Amino acid sequence: MSDRTVLYDHPGPKAIRRNRILTVVFGLALIALLWWVYSKFDEKGQFAGPLWEPFAKSGTWTDFILPGLWATLKAAATGMVLSLAFGIIFAVGRLSDHWWISVPAGMVVEFFRAVPLLLMIFFIFYGVPFLIDGPVEAFWAVVVGLTLYNGSVLAEAFRAGIRAVPGGQSEAAYAVGMRKGQVMQHILVPQAARAMLPLIVSQLVVLLKDTALGYIVAYPELLQRGVNDLPANYGNVVAAAIVVAAIYIVVNSLLTLLANWLDRRTKRQGRAPREEAAAPPSAAVVEPQG
Template identity: 50%
Template sequence: MTKEATVLFDAPGPRARARHNILTVVAAVVFLAILGALVWRFNEKGQFAGKLWSPFLKWEVWDNLILPGLWNTLKAAALGTVLALLFGVVFGLARLSDHWWVRIPAGIVVEFFRAIPLLILIFLAFFIPNKVSPSVADSAFGTFQRVLVDNFFSIFGVEINAGVITVPAFAAVVFGLIMYNGSVLAEVVRAGVQSIPKGQAEAAYSIGLRKNGVMRLVLLPQAVTVMMPAIVSQIVVLLKDTALGYIIAYPELLNAAFRQVPANYDNNKLQAGIVVAVIYIAINMSVSRFATWLEARSRRSRKTEAKTMGGGVGAPPRLPRGAPPLPRPPRGRVLPVGRLVIGVYLSEVKHPVMAPTDPRMRDDSWYDRSCDPPLRLLALPHLRSRRRPRAAAPQLSHRRRR
């Protein structure tokens, strides 16, 4: 099977294809040999015994242990993914701000949480509020603290017990996932936006868009396609990082299947680990497939939109909805397409060889300066040419000077 040659890849010849086939066969043989050795050792140690695998064939094990652990894993991963993406977008764009008082603090926050291991963040979020938080008294600060906990942090399970704030394992795990993975995603957003050619932003500024419009309408839609592989890989990492809740007794999938099942059924930790690994592989592959489908769908929608909108050389400009109509072009000889004025501000630029012949259009009073800036950049078809008046040639007198 041959591959088409591209700029960065030369199609292999007959010898290269033969060498690739030989290396593929050798790698497959080595892999099968290693797998066979593992299976033989498993069988020799009795790891394929039915009593070690039978617990995973019982519905009560799945209903009471594995499925609740899987639900807790997906719940923490889903909430952590949404909030980490929000954190990453906000702080990633803040790092691109022109204001130093926004850019520098955002950079400090991102670098701080990105440098701390996730396990330490989970430990700090779980133990510090229980040890350091003061008692919630009947003071103004205590009232504010109680209102904040009751109305906001209660959705994460945070509550006040005996006057002390108690943080559950779920809130600690989600906090660690948000801060660490959100900091990584902030760098992904910043790098993705900066990877867009500067000409895109300059073209958007030239039609009068402000910076928020340039970022929202031009840069971010293009950067999402560039960032998608990194975002998907980080979401997969976030999903696997939920297993670190094992260390603070959060009842996630690894804790339920790897600790509780072996404790109740013949200490089958190896079998439990294999089952957990298969579940994680299935979830991560599903996330990757969904992201690939979503990216392909967005590309198809952009291509379809570009086709249905029309355009191209000679196509009439399409005005935005609600925009005032363009002035009716004057009659007369039409310039060739190559000499049409495209993207000229009528109120700022005067073309030396092209101008309308209608007296109403020779000055700028007819042009509505309050109209949308993109309307100024529409093509101006059907303009008559007006040649510059040539300087009169000096007339020679036939009379001789006296």
């Protein structure tokens, strides 16, 4: 019998029946809630045709929504790359055997995890110019804020993933003469990234949505251009917000699908072929004597 702790037991017939009933009940409750919201909006005339007509015009998309979407994707892509690099570097730093590396790395991670992202963007845009005697572009204020906050969260995720790798692999790597940097680079970090991929993708989705906080420094991202700009919403903020929310849902869904594809691809690459797995070990042929 395995000594592993059982975290989940398969439900029996009664539990399955109870789960199905609860699923139906909560599904009906959700449908009722959505219908109530729709009816209230309809009573106020929020679904009237003239209110949605501007969003069927090409000028609304080419002049406001698409440029805002491009600015959002540009800031999010830059922040994702820098956050992943920040997370890996500081995760490795926190796992260092030297206290003068691990302690400062831990302090940096804990500090930027504790500071609200909105306050961080605000300080970078309005406070840093006093330190460098020059303005900070809104783009870099948003990107640096996203990098520091999300990179700190990813650093903890990578650190947990690295520690979750079985210790025997590190010991085997050290036994064949690999240095710690090589063990981190070739053994631990790749496996941690693969194991923590769902959490990493979830944090990157959060990063993409957090670009909307750029409105505090007037960064022309999707929310700013598509909802806050009066020429874009034509006075109907609710319709504009629904359109922008639908765009966010589509973009985040595509990011999740990409992550699922990468997860399946890495699992296939890490799995041995069936023919090789099924092949018996070669046996030595003993010549008959005589």
